[in-house]
Amino acid sequence: MDIGKLKWSGFAGGLVYWLFVAWSVSRNPWFSFWRNALSDLGGARATSPWIYNAGLVVTSFFVLAFAVYLISTALNKAQTVGGAYISVSAIFLALIGIFHEGTKPHVFVSTYFFVQFFLGTLIYGLGLRRNVRVASLVLFALAVIGTLFKWPSTALLETYEIILVMAFTLVVALSGGGER
Secondary structure, eight states: OOGGGGGGHHHHHHHHHHHHHHHHHHHOTTOOTTTOOGGGGGSTTSSSHHHHHHHHHHHHHHHHHHHHHHHHTOOSHHHHHHHHHHHHHHHHHHHHHHSOTTSTTHHHHHHHHHHHHHHHHHHHHHTSOHHHHHHHHHHHHHHHHHTTSOOSOHHHHHHHHHHHHHHHHHHHHHHTTTOO
């Protein structure tokens, strides 16, 4: 298998995630990006909560494939460690779907998905050439800054952070990441 093809798996995973969100929103007309959390689509109130939760698990495989790409093409320790953090984030992403809204571990696993991914972004970025390193550092800073604002809803904050996740995966895919 050509490992280079996996560089697009992170961005593809983001697109797959949003397809599951759209499908879930279509089944839950009460949902509002302005009042809810995205995880509400997988909670007890939702019609067919399995759609949203399965979408998280499916997306986690794409994130894991992206992490495999990062680690396999790493040129230094920072890239390897950053890719490892992102692989851990894939596990937490799957756990969000397993420990859905309303279960005790939900807040922990959903928070740690973002923490692990953005720490991976920071560490991986430190091992990249200058222009891509700067992009990674800016995306990490924007992720941290985003948590400092009061958002109208959790869904809007989550959407902002997911856009940053997708931006990182796109930057890496377009730059070739650690590939020689």
